[in-house]
Amino acid sequence: MEDFWLEFYCxxxxxxxxxxxxxxxxxxxxxxxxxxSLAGLLPPLCDxxxxxxxxxxxxxxxxxxxxxxxxxxxxxxxxxxxxEDTPQAFGDSLSGFWATFNRWNPFSGxxxxxxxxxxxxxxxxxxxxxxxxxxxxxxxxxxMRPPIDPxxxxxxxxxxxxxxxxxxxxxxxPLTSSDEGTIC
Numbered sequence: 599m600e601d602f603w604l605e606f607y608c609x610x611x612x613x614x615x616x617x618x619x620x621x622x623x624x625x626x627x628x629x630x631x632x633x634x635s636l637a638g639l640l641p642p643l644c645d646x647x648x649x650x651x652x653x654x655x656x657x658x659x660x661x662x663x664x665x666x667x668x669x670x671x672x673x674x675x676x677x678x679x680x681x682e683d684t685p686q687a688f689g690d691s692l693s694g695f696w697a698t699f700n701r702w703n704p705f706s707g708x709x710x711x712x713x714x715x716x717x718x719x720x721x722x723x724x725x726x727x728x729x730x731x732x733x734x735x736x737x738x739x740x741x742m743r744p745p746i747d748p749x750x751x752x753x754x755x756x757x758x759x760x761x762x763x764x765x766x767x768x769x770x771x772p773l774t775s776s777d778e779g780t781i782c
Contacts, residue, residue, distance in 0.1 A: 599623050605667075608633050609653030609660050613642060618656040620663055636751075638715060654678070658726045661733035674733055676743040677764075678723070678751075744768075 599606050600623045608621045608629040621629040632643035632650035642649035653660070659674045692711060700706045712720070734741045744767035749760055 599626050599629070602626075607660075607663070609657060609663070610643075610650040611653055611655040612648045613651055614648040618653060619650070620660075638718065639752075654726055655723060656725050657729040658723070659730055659733045661736050661739050662729070665736060665738070670738050672736070672739045674739055674741050676730065676741065677746060678726075678730075742767075 599608070599621065606622070606626070608626070610619050610621065610629060610632045611617075612619045628643060628645070629650075631640075632645065633653045634640070635642055635651045637651055637655075642651050644650075657663075658678055659676060661672055661674055664672050697711055700708055701710050733739055744764045746760060746763055749756060753760065
């Protein structure tokens with residue numbers, strides 16, 4: 599990384615030491631690989647005895663770090679997927695038979711309780727949401743969110759479609775205070 603023409607860094611989550619790490623030197627492929635390692639899909643990358651995963655678990659938009667490097671204006675593009683937020687009301691206990699039947703019943707009007715992997719995925723990004731809210735309110739941060747809500751984190755098969763949505767969003771004229779929506 600230190601040989602790049604432009605300054606570069608990559609953030610990871612060190613699950614051995616329970617902290618975020620910023621990498622500015624070393625082999626790029628190793629830290630980019632670590633930074634895209636989602637728990638349960640890819641094993642953590644071992645680095646000097648520590649296990650590294652996706653940096654987004656702690657901070658998906660590293661605006662605070664960019665500010666510490668002296669950046670005055672930061673264009674932060676949020677491409678994180680949204681969690682399902684349908685209200686749940688399955689009570690204090692849950693029958694495994696009912697949950698299985700409900701999941702396979704196409705005519706059921708009840709939302710399915712979250713699976714273990716869905717719960718783990720939500721827990722993994724809890725602290726990143728707080729960092730995202732701080733980033734939005736940071737002076738000099740131009741926060742943008744393309745209209746990608748229908749897409750999930752793992753919708754790799756829809757790459758071309760998502761690319762087009764992002765391209766169209768980036769090419770659209772910026773909103774003004776008289777337009778509907780927020781100023782980006």
